[in-house]
Amino acid sequence: MNNNLNFRFGMYEPATDSIIVNTGENSILVIPCKECNSSVIFDDLTDIVYLYWLAEETPLLYAKLALKESGLQDYVDAMNWFS
Known part of the structure; x- marks a missing residue:
């Protein structure tokens, strides 16, 4: 994956x-949340709410994390650590 995408x-x-x-290069990138979320292991199934909140409230951060290996998993793990 090209890490130099300009979101x-x-x-x-x-x-x-x-x-x-919008990547700023006359193109768009579509990230399917269901597919990305399915790669995350949740301590509690209700923890998926962290990813839906992230997608709705800060979609660019969700996109950047989804494109990083274990980015969404690390996010959920961190949210669990803080709560």
Whole structure:
């Protein structure tokens, strides 16, 4: 994956449960949340709420974490540590 993507704008699209990112290169990147979330191991199944909150409130951060190996897992683990 190209780590030099320039994310200009991102939004959560509830109809498709995905993050749509404008990369600033006349192209968009679509990140399917269901697919990305399925790679995360949850201590408690209700912890998935952390990822839905992240996708809805800060879609660019969700996109950046989803593109990093274990980025979403590390996020959920950190949220569990703080709570």
